Amino acid sequence: MKSKIFLLITGCFAVLLSSCLGDSGYDSYYEVDKNCQITEFSLSSDSVSGLSDVKFTIDQLNGRIMNLDSMPFGTVIKKVICTVKYGSYVTKLDVVQEATGDTIEWNAEDSLDFSKPVKFITTSYDGMTKRIYHAQVNIHQVVPDSMVWSQYTTAMLPARAVNQKVISFSDGVTDYYYMYVQPSANAAYQLYRSKQSDASNWQEMSLTGLPEGKAVFSQIATFNHLYYVITNDGALYSSNDAANWQIVEGSPKLKALLGSVDESTNQPAVLSVIMEDENGLVFAAMDGNGEWKKGETVPSHFPVEGFSSASIYLMYTNRIILVGGKSANGQLQNASWATMNALDWAEQTDSYGNYFTKRQGTMMAYYDDMFYLIGGIDESGKPQKDIYRSSDYGVTWNYIDTLVVLPAAYQARGFASMLVDKDNYLMIFGGKSTINGQDLNDIWKGRINRLGFERQ
Missing domain, CATH: 2.60.40.4120 (Immunoglobulin-like)
Incomplete structure (x- = not known):
């Protein structure tokens, strides 16, 4: 009896197996x-x-x-x-x-x-x-190298101010724009914040620790995960959240804050400044331990205010590029300078170069693998809206009169904040049409078309 049951089960299994193997309908269709x-x-x-x-x-x-x-x-x-x-x-x-x-x-x-x-x-x-x-056949429907500009908002804040500066800030979760505002001369600074995804809505934040009307926020810099700013009487302040500030004890009297150099295998990280000593103005650097070191004497035609500054990593070293501005004797400049250690600076351009006119309040950013320089206010006090590019890190500059020019509706200006967002837009915040006038209250954004192309 057991043998018959075993044979029955085996036979059924064989039939099922044969049926499965022989059912080639799916395989045939595939x-x-x-x-x-x-x-x-x-x-x-x-x-x-x-x-x-x-x-x-x-x-x-x-x-x-x-x-x-x-x-x-x-x-x-x-x-x-x-x-x-x-x-x-x-x-x-x-x-x-x-x-x-x-x-x-x-x-x-x-x-x-x-x-x-x-x-x-x-x-x-x-x-x-x-x-x-x-x-x-997919064909680009726009000129890839042209830039489309648009006015993002005409009213950042409820009222215009005499000074503004916008920086990028991240709390590790959300990316923000922080805007420092001076409502009127000698008034206390105010701080506003917007999400970078919605720069048309700004909320006021608490700002503490800075002397009223003295902070030079046009020269704010980040170094060693801290924010630094100087005052017009030579003091240095730091903050870990860009909102609550305290004085840096033991710092020398400073004339200008030029930027920072990040650490690399070939160089230490330093904060770059111009300091005052008994011999006049000298370049100086503060390292990560707060130690100060003096460098070369500042050339008479080196800018101490109204310049634009940016950091870049190049050839295994970090360096600061600085353009335009006004020297200590009050003369506007049109040269670009660079340093790798903050203690000595090299002039990149010369008097024979074909580049921008002397001006202050220029806007500069590293964008599309080159430096872009926009606007500023010239020696006659006239605001500009011209655009220059440098593909060799500030050595030569080329005037751009097609494809990326600003539209007629854009008001010429200087002293605006210009940042690059995560979507490859150049963002221009505020700025001045006259040296002593109120800041403009709008935001413009532009992007080279090909930087917004997505693979289909």
């Missing part, structure tokens, strides 16, 4: 479907430069064929030679050209009109299995 796929796709034309080099991606899951890297703006695609390869089970290939409205059984030789998408329909030998592909 094989036919796979062999109905378009496997290779390319276009070429003697009249369209570079078309034969364009790589097309075939999305088998969604039936899409396209070039992920768009062709240049202005490319014109009409009738072109199309080359495809497909599975061995395909016996019929129909094509629907959206540009002409024609549906044809394609011989894989005649040119096709790709000025609009083209639909390919493969049919298997059994006449039942079909695959449909929508093919298109």
Whole structure:
């Protein structure tokens, strides 16, 4: 009896196994479907430069064929030679050209009109299995190297002020803009904050520890995870949250705060300043332990106010680039300077260079792998809105009169804050149209088109 039961169970198992192995309906469908796929796709034309080099991606899951890297703006695609390869089970290939409205059984030789998408329909030998592909040529619809500017808001704050400065701040969770505001001459500073994702809404915050009307926020710098600012009577203040400040005891009398150098394998981190001593103005540096070291004497034509400053990592070292501004004897400058140690500075430009006129209050940022310099107020007190670029880190500057120019509606200005956000926009906050006038109360943003392109 046990033997009969064992044989019965074994037989049932064999039948089930045979049934599973013999049920090849899914496998057969998969094989036919796979062999109905378009496997290779390319276009070429003697009249369209570079078309034969364009790589097309075939999305088998969604039936899409396209070039992920768009062709240049202005490319014109009409009738072109199309080359495809497909599975061995395909016996019929129909094509629907959206540009002409024609549906044809394609011989894989005649040119096709790709000025609009083209639909390919493969049919298997059994006449039942079909695959449909929508093919298109992606072409940039804007000039990639042009910049689109727009006025983000016309009213940052309820009222205009005599001084403003905007910096970036992050609490580790949210990215903010912090704006320091001086409502009127000699008045206490105020602090406002907005999320970087919504710079049109600002909320006032508590600001403590600074003497009224003395902070030179145009020269604020970060160093060793702290914020630093000087006052117009030579004191140095620090803060770990950019809101609550305290004086740095034992610091020398300072004339200017120039920026900071981050630590690298070739150099220590230092805060760069100009200090006053018995011999006049000298460059100086404070290290991470608060120790001070003096450097070279400041040249008479080196700017001490109204300059723009930025840090950059280059050739395994960090350095500070400084442009424009006013020297200690009151003369406007148009040179750029650089340092790697804060103790000695090298003049990058010379009097024979073809670059911007003498000015103060310029806006500078490192953007699109080069330095951008915008506006400022010149020797006659006239505000500017011209744009210069330097691809060699401040050695030469080129005037830009096409593609990235500011629109007519943008009011020329100096002393604005210019920052680059995470979406590759240049953000311009406020600024002055006259040296002693009130700050403008608007925000402008611009981005080079190709920096906003996304892969499809």
